[in-house]
Amino acid sequence: MSTTQASKIEIIKAPNTKINEVDFDNINFGSVFTDHLFECDYKNGEWQTPTIKPYAPFMMDPSSRVFHYGQAIFEGMKAYKDDNNDIWLFRPDENIKRFNSSAVRMAMPEVPVSLFTEGLNQLLKLDEAWIKKGLGNTLYIRPFMIATGFGVVANPSDEYKFMIILSPAKAYYSGEVKVLVAEHYSRAANGGIGSAKTAGNYAGQFYPTSLANKEGYQQIIWTDDATHTKLEEAGTMNVFFRFNDTLVTAPTSERILDGVTRKSLIDMAKREGINMEVRPVLISELTEGIKNGSLKEIFGAGTAAVVSPIKGFAYKEEYFELPKIENSIALQLKEKLTNIQHKLAEDPFDWTVKI
């Protein structure tokens, strides 16, 4: 962490705080933002003066490339406050690395690690009152970059805006969801942008998901687009399956996001002595697993919800409900991971970083 870089950030403080208007016990995820944001523009081939300033709308030209050609990437991270009022991040290096991988795939400039880190840390310190103590209280961090260059010609922009905005969040629990296994729609192509955390990947899911919603399923388990037999992601999360006492998840690829929660759960499971397999998972294994009783759990894994249990899935117009179980590996791993993140348990992996 270079202090020279830090000193370069221009800070404009908000005249007032909005924090007293917020009911922290009743916040819809991603709907309330803190007093400040971090912003840095990319122009003439270089990053300009970074700024922390009051959260506010900003001007965009109607011909801005992001509106027309979709150069837009983001990350999802969380900050936690422990009982000593120290602020912690969880594996921020992984998010920054992925952000820059996404940038390369979308023909956008990479954000220097020091710029990203310093901007985030100073923003968090300034808005630290928005990070509440206690299990389940987090500050969701949304770094993103958009193409701001002018002109309706389908080429990469020459100007970009990198921003970090912060949103206080309670534990995100969507309930036990029913999912539909995709037989027609897909989220990613071979050689496509499925492993980049880019805006267009999400918009593409909304319509198929709305169709699933109408049939009573909250999410879709995405399959490979060529054969629709390999199970790849669940909604906007990675997906894990438990057969007897073995956990299985698909390997990352160009079609599958390299999730930080996913890779953390893999490492934790291994350390716990759980048999952990990273290999393609076929839909036939699920229907077989229901029939012979070996399929015990399915769950999504992602930053927002950490772990999201799935109670059943539909495939080829048939609904398969998972058995009720006593000792959910999903919930055990969730508890352990959440405790590490909140500094309530030892962190044998050195994943947590104090800012």
Add this chain to the structure above:
Amino acid sequence: MSTTQASKIEIIKAPNTKINEVDFDNINFGSVFTDHLFECDYKNGEWQTPTIKPYAPFMMDPSSRVFHYGQAIFEGMKAYKDDNNDIWLFRPDENIKRFNSSAVRMAMPEVPVSLFTEGLNQLLKLDEAWIKKGLGNTLYIRPFMIATGFGVVANPSDEYKFMIILSPAKAYYSGEVKVLVAEHYSRAANGGIGSAKTAGNYAGQFYPTSLANKEGYQQIIWTDDATHTKLEEAGTMNVFFRFNDTLVTAPTSERILDGVTRKSLIDMAKREGINMEVRPVLISELTEGIKNGSLKEIFGAGTAAVVSPIKGFAYKEEYFELPKIENSIALQLKEKLTNIQHKLAEDPFDWTVKI
């Protein structure tokens, strides 16, 4: 065209025109915009008062959905002025229909045809001085819609902005380009969003195209992502192949945009008595066609360039140059279509619409 709808548009005229600052003979495509734009917001489940107002930047919240989840669609159209100073559009119904198909696929509200038509027509009338007479002079029309609702949660927005902006353009000619046949990267998945004219499809092409550029190829011929053997699009255009005196182009699908120029060329070719086949085209047909001399022409087809001749292609590290030919069907069709669009030739298809 309902006059009641028309009377509802609120018009705020620009105090001055920028037209005298523009050198119409030297405009980079998509870089200059006219004095006004059309705008209509969607809120509370309905379209609000449509407005024509001076072209200007507008405010966006940092959490606007388009920045994070990519709900953004657009169209490309052109207006032409004939020798009588009448203004003409080319098959606008096809663009409006496709715009609304894209809207459905991206979980966005459809724009009522009357709103789209009236907004466009009144905008064109107000900025009619920007449409120059003469072959090669056009006004490029960019209707687009973006998600403006707040909040970083991956759900469809509840608010949208529909805009039309106008950009004067000279004939768009990219020269005879060399293309690279995609062996790894892809633009669309089966069951994906390839047939929607949505922002993210374009951003995904930039990086693979930049790699091709470095090797000396201006564009990529996209192939199906599962086998990389079927030839689907060229850059951001549909693609045609001429074997001896037969034209061939791939059928539209979820992976291929239903191009207005593409379908117009198909109809024109048929009327000209050219043997026109719409069927999957394999890369092996191209390499065979070079060897046996049957492959005569390859060209892209799209609104901006109309027809874009391709002079050779690379596949598996080998470059195949097309033979020089005397009577290019591509250029003949381009001339006929351009003449129809500019009202310099009879329009047997009733494609042109006077506003």
